[in-house]
Amino acid sequence: MSKPIALERALLGLFVASGFAGLIYQAIWSHYLGLSLGHAAYAQTLVLAIFMGGMALGAWIVSRYGVRWKRLILTYAVVEIVIGVAGLAFHPLFLGYTDLSQDTVYPALDSIAAVRAWQWGSAALMILPQCVLLGMTFPLMSGGYLRVAPAADGEILGGLYFSNSLGAAFGALFATFVLLPWIGMPGTVATAGVVNLAVGALAWVVARRVDDGGWTDGAPVATAAAPVKPAAADDVPYFRMMVVAAAITGATSFVYEIGWVRMLNQALGTTVHSFELMLAAFILGLAFGGLWVRRRAARIGDAVAVAGYAQVLMGVAALLSLPVFAQSFRWVGAMLGVLPRTEAGYALFSLGSAGIALAVMFPAAFFAGLTLPLFTMALLRRGAGEASIGRIYAANTLGAIAGVVLAVHVLIPALGLHLAVTLAALVDIALGFLLLKRYAENVTQRAYFASAILCLVVLPMSLLLGRTPPEALASGVFRTGVAALTDDTEFVFLRDGKTATVAVFGREGTAVIATNGKPDAGLVLDVNMPPSGDESTMISVGVLPLALHPDPRRIAVIGWGSGMTTHTLLGSDKPEVVDSIEIERAMYDGAMHFGRRVTRAYTDPRSRVHIDDARTFFSTGNRRYDVIVSEPSNPWVSGVASLFTRQFYGFLGRHLEDDGILVQWVQAYEIDDPLLATMLAALASEFPYIDLYRPNDGDVAVVASRKPLPPLHEAAEPGSPLHAELRRVGLGSVSDLAMRRVGTQAMIENFVRIAGVDIHDDFYPTVSLQAPSARFRRVGSFWITNLISTGMPVLEMTDGRVPLRPNEDVMQGRGMPDEMMQLPRVAYDTGIAMRQGTMPGVAMELEELARELERLRALSAAPVESADIGDWLQAAAVVAEFTIAHIAREDQVGVWIEPTWIDLDGQPEDVRAVMAAYDATARRDAPAMLAAGRAALPVVGPDAPPLLREHLLVIAMLGALASDQPAEALRLDREEGRGIPVGRDSNYGFIRSWLLAWADRPRR
Structure with a gap:
C-alpha cells in the first residue's frame, strides 16, 4: 500500500469513528436534556439549536483562526481527546446538575421566566462546549488534509463528508438498537467518549507522521483537480453568495428532515426505533452525496454549476417524496399482512420501515449531500483559502438552526406538513436556478430549460398525487x-x-x-347510548381523586386527550383550580369537537390549560397540588415512557401536598406484563401506599400517596349532572368503584417480583426500547386479568380483595371490564341455580357452565356411583371455577357452605374430600383450607381432572400462606405440585408462580 493511500484511509477511518460518536452525542443529549427541558416543541428546538449553534461556532472559530495554526491534524487530535474526556464526565455532571436544579435552584425561583432562563442557560452550558469542539472537527480535518494534498480538494471534502456521515448513520442505529438496551444512557454516552479518545490518540499518531513526512513523501494524495484561480476583489459577492447558498440549503434540508419524520410517524408509528431509522436514512443520503463528489471531483470543472443542478434536483426529489409518502401506508399495511407477529417479524418490519424511509428521504438527501462539498470546492478554487471550509460549514449549520425553528414554529403549524416540504423544495429549486443563471460558468441552454421543464412537470404532480387522504x-x-x-x-x-x-x-x-x-380517546356523543371503554377509564381517573381525597382543591392533569377527565373533575364543586398540561395545542383545539360531552373543561373558569411539557410546567413556579392525574399516551410512543420512571414519580411527589394523591393511567394493552411491571415498580419505589383499579379491559388506574389512602366516599351528590354521568358508566356509587379495585402495594410488589424486572429508570429507557416490539407483536398484560378471573380467592386470601355483594347498580356493570362484570353476575346466577335449581341466564351466557352445572346437580341427587366419580369431579371443578372466588363468603351458604344441592351422607370419600376443601375455601378458613386441600390431593389421586387437582393444590397453598406458613406453601408446590401438570388452557401455572413469589416475599 502506498503511503498517500495509507494516509487517506487512516484519516477517513478516523472520521467515520468521529461521526459515529458525534451522532451518539446528539441522540443521547436529546434524551438527557429532555429530562430537564421536557419534550415540548420549543424544548426540542432549543436542544437542536444548542447543538447546531455550537457546531457553527466551532466551524467559525477554525475559519477565523485556523489559517494561523500550523498543525491542524494535531489540533484535531487534541479536540477529539477533549471531547472524549467531556463525554466520560457528562453523566455524573448531569446528575449533579439535576440535583442542584431540583433541590436548590427551582425552590429559590418564584417566576416562570427565571426558571426558564435557568433551564435554557444551564442546558446550553452542559453541551455547548462539546458542540463547539464537534463543530471544529470537520474544518480541522479538511484543512489539515488539504495542506497535505492541496490539489485534491473535491476528493478530500467529499470523502470526509461521506465518511463522517456514514459513521453518523451507523452511530444513530448502533446507539438505539445496541448500546441503549445494553448499557443505558450512561454507558452509551461513555462509549462515545471512549471512541473520541481512541480517535484522538490515533489522530495524534497520524499527525506526528504527517508532520515528519512519513506518510507523504511530497506526493499528492489524489489526482489533481481543476486549477485554483487567484482571488480577486470582485469575488467578494461571489464568496458571499456561496455562504448564503450553504445556509439556505442547510435550512431547507432540515425542513425536509422534520417534515418527513413527522409524516412518516403516521405510517410507521411514533417510536424511538422508527425515528432513528428515519434519521439514519436521511444521513445515509447525505453520505452518498459526499461519496459522489469524492469520486467525480477531479472531473468537475465548474463546481457551482454542479451545485446548481444539485439544488434543482434536490427540490424535485423533495416534491416527488410526497407521492412516495402517500403510498407508504399501503406498503406498511402489506408488510403487516404477511409478517408474523413475533420478534423476528418485528425485525423484518424494522427493515421494511428503513426501506420506506429510504424511499422517501434518500433521493433529496443525496443531492443535499452534494452541496456542502461543492460550495466549499467553489470557494477554494476561486482562491478563498482554507478558511472557506469553516465558513461554509458554519453557514450551513446556522441555516439548519433556522430551518428547525421555521419548520417547527412557523411552516408546519401554518401550512401543514405537505406545503411546508413543498415550499422548501421550491426554495431549493429557485436557489438552483439562481446559481445556474448568475454564478455558474458552464451551463448550456438545453440543460437549463430541461431542468425548468422537469420542475414544471413535477410540481403539479406532487401537488395532486402527494396529498395523502385523511382516511x-x-x-x-x-x-x-x-x-x-x-x-x-x-x-x-x-x-x-x-x-x-x-x-x-x-x-x-x-x-x-x-x-x-x-x-x-373515543367518546360516544349520544349519552343515551352505551359508553365506550375509553369513557370508563377517563371518568374513572377523574372520579377516583374526588372519591378518595377529602379536600381536592388544587388539581393538575397531565395530558388533555378528549378533555373528559378535566370535565369530570370540574363536575364537583370541591376543586378550586384544575391545571391541565398538554404538550400539543392541536390536541386541545381538536377535542373541542366533542362538544357538550366535555363542555366544563372549556367553559368552567376553574379550568386552566397550559401548552407545555409536564416536567417544565411543574418546575416553574414551585407548584404543589392536592391531586395530580397523569394520563399520557401509550408508553411505546416516543418520549412518553419518560413519564413512567422512578425519577419522574419522585419529581411529581415533590409537587404534591403531604396528603396528596397521584392517579396514574397506564395502558395495559400493546404492552406485556414485564414492561407493565417495570413501570409499576417505579411508582412503588416512590409511593408507599398504592391501590390498583381496573376501569376497563385494557387499562389500569393506579392511585398512589405517601400517606395511607383514605376510604372511598361518594364523589357526587345524587341528582347532580356529575352523578348522572357517573351512573352512565357504572360509577355512580362507592360500591361501583370498590368493585374495580384490584389490589394494594403488596399486590403490585408481588407483580414486580414475579416479573423479575428492574425499576424503570430515566437513564435506562427499557420501556421506550421494548414497547414498540410489544405493540407489533400484539401482546397484552394478562396477569391482572388472570388474578381477577381465577376461580380460587387468590387476591382475597393474600391481598385482601373481597368480592362485593350484588346490588342493582353493581350487577348492571356498565362500562366495567368483562372479567369484573360478567364473572360476578354469572357467579351469583350460578349460586341461585345451585340453591334453587333454576338457572337465570347462565345457560345463555356460558354453555359449558350450564352443562356441567346440570350434570353436577343430577349426579349429586344420590351418592355418586364409582363409574360417575370422574364426571362428578370434572363438573364440580368447573362450577367451582365460576363461583368460589366471585361470591362473597356470606352468600356461599347453600352453594358450597352447607350445600342444599347435595346430601353428603353416604357420598364416596373422593366427593367428601373435595367438598371439604371447597367448603373451607368458601368460608375463607385458612387453616381448614390447608388441611382439607392437603388431605384431598392423595384421595382424588393422579387420575382426577387436572383442573380439580390444580384447585386442591392452590387451596392448600393459599391456606398455608394465609396461615403465615410460607415454607409449607413452597413445600406443597415442590412436592405435591411436581405431579400436577398445568392444564393446556389453564392459568393456574401463573397462579402457582404468583403464590410462590408471595411465599418468598420479604417479611415486614
Missing part, C-alpha cells in the same frame, strides 16, 4: 395493518401541530381523537 393519515396502519379508515368516516378536524398531527373523526355516533394515527 390514511388517521388509520394507524402501523397498529392495525389497514391502510385507510372506511369511507363512511367523517372528519371534523385534521391539523399538523408543532409536535404531532391530530385528527378528530366519527362514525356511528362515536368520535375519536387520534395523534399521528394512534387513537387517544
Whole structure:
C-alpha cells in the first residue's frame, strides 16, 4: 500500500469513528436534556439549536483562526481527546446538575421566566462546549488534509463528508438498537467518549507522521483537480453568495428532515426505533452525496454549476417524496399482512420501515449531500483559502438552526406538513436556478430549460398525487395493518401541530381523537347510548381523586386527550383550580369537537390549560397540588415512557401536598406484563401506599400517596349532572368503584417480583426500547386479568380483595371490564341455580357452565356411583371455577357452605374430600383450607381432572400462606405440585408462580 493511500484511509477511518460518536452525542443529549427541558416543541428546538449553534461556532472559530495554526491534524487530535474526556464526565455532571436544579435552584425561583432562563442557560452550558469542539472537527480535518494534498480538494471534502456521515448513520442505529438496551444512557454516552479518545490518540499518531513526512513523501494524495484561480476583489459577492447558498440549503434540508419524520410517524408509528431509522436514512443520503463528489471531483470543472443542478434536483426529489409518502401506508399495511407477529417479524418490519424511509428521504438527501462539498470546492478554487471550509460549514449549520425553528414554529403549524416540504423544495429549486443563471460558468441552454421543464412537470404532480387522504393519515396502519379508515368516516378536524398531527373523526355516533394515527380517546356523543371503554377509564381517573381525597382543591392533569377527565373533575364543586398540561395545542383545539360531552373543561373558569411539557410546567413556579392525574399516551410512543420512571414519580411527589394523591393511567394493552411491571415498580419505589383499579379491559388506574389512602366516599351528590354521568358508566356509587379495585402495594410488589424486572429508570429507557416490539407483536398484560378471573380467592386470601355483594347498580356493570362484570353476575346466577335449581341466564351466557352445572346437580341427587366419580369431579371443578372466588363468603351458604344441592351422607370419600376443601375455601378458613386441600390431593389421586387437582393444590397453598406458613406453601408446590401438570388452557401455572413469589416475599 502506498503511503498517500495509507494516509487517506487512516484519516477517513478516523472520521467515520468521529461521526459515529458525534451522532451518539446528539441522540443521547436529546434524551438527557429532555429530562430537564421536557419534550415540548420549543424544548426540542432549543436542544437542536444548542447543538447546531455550537457546531457553527466551532466551524467559525477554525475559519477565523485556523489559517494561523500550523498543525491542524494535531489540533484535531487534541479536540477529539477533549471531547472524549467531556463525554466520560457528562453523566455524573448531569446528575449533579439535576440535583442542584431540583433541590436548590427551582425552590429559590418564584417566576416562570427565571426558571426558564435557568433551564435554557444551564442546558446550553452542559453541551455547548462539546458542540463547539464537534463543530471544529470537520474544518480541522479538511484543512489539515488539504495542506497535505492541496490539489485534491473535491476528493478530500467529499470523502470526509461521506465518511463522517456514514459513521453518523451507523452511530444513530448502533446507539438505539445496541448500546441503549445494553448499557443505558450512561454507558452509551461513555462509549462515545471512549471512541473520541481512541480517535484522538490515533489522530495524534497520524499527525506526528504527517508532520515528519512519513506518510507523504511530497506526493499528492489524489489526482489533481481543476486549477485554483487567484482571488480577486470582485469575488467578494461571489464568496458571499456561496455562504448564503450553504445556509439556505442547510435550512431547507432540515425542513425536509422534520417534515418527513413527522409524516412518516403516521405510517410507521411514533417510536424511538422508527425515528432513528428515519434519521439514519436521511444521513445515509447525505453520505452518498459526499461519496459522489469524492469520486467525480477531479472531473468537475465548474463546481457551482454542479451545485446548481444539485439544488434543482434536490427540490424535485423533495416534491416527488410526497407521492412516495402517500403510498407508504399501503406498503406498511402489506408488510403487516404477511409478517408474523413475533420478534423476528418485528425485525423484518424494522427493515421494511428503513426501506420506506429510504424511499422517501434518500433521493433529496443525496443531492443535499452534494452541496456542502461543492460550495466549499467553489470557494477554494476561486482562491478563498482554507478558511472557506469553516465558513461554509458554519453557514450551513446556522441555516439548519433556522430551518428547525421555521419548520417547527412557523411552516408546519401554518401550512401543514405537505406545503411546508413543498415550499422548501421550491426554495431549493429557485436557489438552483439562481446559481445556474448568475454564478455558474458552464451551463448550456438545453440543460437549463430541461431542468425548468422537469420542475414544471413535477410540481403539479406532487401537488395532486402527494396529498395523502385523511382516511390514511388517521388509520394507524402501523397498529392495525389497514391502510385507510372506511369511507363512511367523517372528519371534523385534521391539523399538523408543532409536535404531532391530530385528527378528530366519527362514525356511528362515536368520535375519536387520534395523534399521528394512534387513537387517544373515543367518546360516544349520544349519552343515551352505551359508553365506550375509553369513557370508563377517563371518568374513572377523574372520579377516583374526588372519591378518595377529602379536600381536592388544587388539581393538575397531565395530558388533555378528549378533555373528559378535566370535565369530570370540574363536575364537583370541591376543586378550586384544575391545571391541565398538554404538550400539543392541536390536541386541545381538536377535542373541542366533542362538544357538550366535555363542555366544563372549556367553559368552567376553574379550568386552566397550559401548552407545555409536564416536567417544565411543574418546575416553574414551585407548584404543589392536592391531586395530580397523569394520563399520557401509550408508553411505546416516543418520549412518553419518560413519564413512567422512578425519577419522574419522585419529581411529581415533590409537587404534591403531604396528603396528596397521584392517579396514574397506564395502558395495559400493546404492552406485556414485564414492561407493565417495570413501570409499576417505579411508582412503588416512590409511593408507599398504592391501590390498583381496573376501569376497563385494557387499562389500569393506579392511585398512589405517601400517606395511607383514605376510604372511598361518594364523589357526587345524587341528582347532580356529575352523578348522572357517573351512573352512565357504572360509577355512580362507592360500591361501583370498590368493585374495580384490584389490589394494594403488596399486590403490585408481588407483580414486580414475579416479573423479575428492574425499576424503570430515566437513564435506562427499557420501556421506550421494548414497547414498540410489544405493540407489533400484539401482546397484552394478562396477569391482572388472570388474578381477577381465577376461580380460587387468590387476591382475597393474600391481598385482601373481597368480592362485593350484588346490588342493582353493581350487577348492571356498565362500562366495567368483562372479567369484573360478567364473572360476578354469572357467579351469583350460578349460586341461585345451585340453591334453587333454576338457572337465570347462565345457560345463555356460558354453555359449558350450564352443562356441567346440570350434570353436577343430577349426579349429586344420590351418592355418586364409582363409574360417575370422574364426571362428578370434572363438573364440580368447573362450577367451582365460576363461583368460589366471585361470591362473597356470606352468600356461599347453600352453594358450597352447607350445600342444599347435595346430601353428603353416604357420598364416596373422593366427593367428601373435595367438598371439604371447597367448603373451607368458601368460608375463607385458612387453616381448614390447608388441611382439607392437603388431605384431598392423595384421595382424588393422579387420575382426577387436572383442573380439580390444580384447585386442591392452590387451596392448600393459599391456606398455608394465609396461615403465615410460607415454607409449607413452597413445600406443597415442590412436592405435591411436581405431579400436577398445568392444564393446556389453564392459568393456574401463573397462579402457582404468583403464590410462590408471595411465599418468598420479604417479611415486614
